[in-house]
Amino acid sequence: MSTTSGSEQLLRSAQLRVTRPRVAVLDAVHDHPHADTEQIISSVRARLGDVSHQAVYDVLKALTLNGLVRRIQPSSSVARYEARVGDNHHHVVCRGCGSIADVDCAVGETPCLTATEDHGFTIDEAEVIYWGTCPGCAASSAPDS
Amino acid sequence: MSTTSGSEQLLRSAQLRVTRPRVAVLDAVHDHPHADTEQIISSVRARLGDVSHQAVYDVLKALTLNGLVRRIQPSSSVARYEARVGDNHHHVVCRGCGSIADVDCAVGETPCLTATEDHGFTIDEAEVIYWGTCPGCAASSAPDS
DNA sequence: CCACAAACTTGAACCAGTCAAGAATTGCAC
DNA sequence: GTGCAATTCTTGACTGGTTCAAGTTTGTGG
Incomplete structure (x- = not known):
């Protein structure tokens, strides 16, 4: 019986102990992209x-420290996690x-990473957040016709 | 006597009441770019x-609602405010x-706003945060030689 | 100057996230 | 299969930034 779910292998390859909570959390993040902590807890x-x-x-x-999941936290929102890492x-x-x-960046890879780094910073990551309105909210907030 | 400081005019043009706290907050944000709330309170x-x-x-x-200041909040950080708005x-x-x-974006104006909007979202703003190391921290964390 | 509405003060509550101490599991060696 | 050491989970309390609510003060138009 191959109980070696992908999550388990991921954990091992990151030299992390394989425990039920860890596998469950990793599975939950894979199953629910962009889930917040509360949702992950419920799922687990x-x-x-x-x-x-x-x-x-x-x-x-x-998991975040080891690069297995990525933490994103838009302003005025709780922390959310996703499993797609490495992909830019x-x-x-x-x-x-x-x-x-x-969304994939239109520029291609390492988007905008060629910023005019005026201030001597060593930039290693560019995080882009697009703000807008989803189709559902656009429909419900446009009762004007 | 031109007590009409720039901040006061800004407030009036936004149809906001001109009170001492508001003028002081607006001045503080202008004087201390990227200040967090605590710093602004101290300054005021x-x-x-x-x-x-x-x-x-x-x-x-x-002020944020009226577009006079911009709120930025990187992950794992408290809210910060800056006065440069409109400028992308x-x-x-x-x-x-x-x-x-x-930093100014290398792409020019409205950076990356041409994202491949797969999901029907109406995008109105692109927020970019570059993560890296400032000169000071780079110097103090490289005692290796 | 008056009156109304908006803005400020005070005080308390909220909530995601963190800290700490002790119990339970895991992984590895034998 | 057993036993040990280290890591990880549980429980419980706490922190700190932010927000909510009620009441008083202030600014603005008439």
Whole structure:
């Protein structure tokens, strides 16, 4: 029986211990892209029963440090996590409902990383957030006709 | 006597009431770009005496809504405010000390706004945050030689 | 100058996230 | 299969930035 789910392999390759909470958290992030911490906790508990929020926070921190998940946190929003890492993509955030979608940058790779770095900073990552309105919110906020 | 400081005119042109707290907050944001709320409160109190933090929060919200200041909030950081609005520029954030500097986008105007909008979102703003290391932190974290 | 509405003060509550100490698991060696 | 050491999970409390609510003060138009 190949209980070696992809998540388990990912954990091992990152030299992290394989525990049920960790596998469940990683699966949850894979299943629900852009989920916030509360959603992840719910998802994990639905799978394992009781898991402390503390464990989830700790796991998410460990996964983030090891590059297995990426943490994104638009202004006025709680932290969200996604499993697509390494791929250089960005996000659209709806001002209405806060939903997030992935977008690839039109520029290609390493978008805008060639900023005119006036201030001597060593830039290693460019994070782009597009603000706008999702189709659903656009429809419900345009009753004007 | 031209007590009509630039801030006062800005407030009037935005149809906002001109009060001492508002003028002081607006001045503080102009004087200290990328200041967090606590710094703004200190600056305002140094100028006016006692002002409730609540007033500052309220003023900042009003100014943000009216486009007089811009709120920026990198992950793992408190809210910061800046007075340069309308100008399409972005920010470099130091992972070490959290300091922020302005950068103009290399692409020119409305950077990357031509994202491949796969999901039907109506994009109205592109926010770019460059992550890296400032000269000071780079120097202090490279004692390796 | 008056009256109304908007803005400020005070005080408390909120909530995501963090810290700390102890119990339970995991992975590895034998 | 067993046992040990280190890591990880649980429990519980706490922090700090931000927001909410009620009441008083201030600014602005008439």
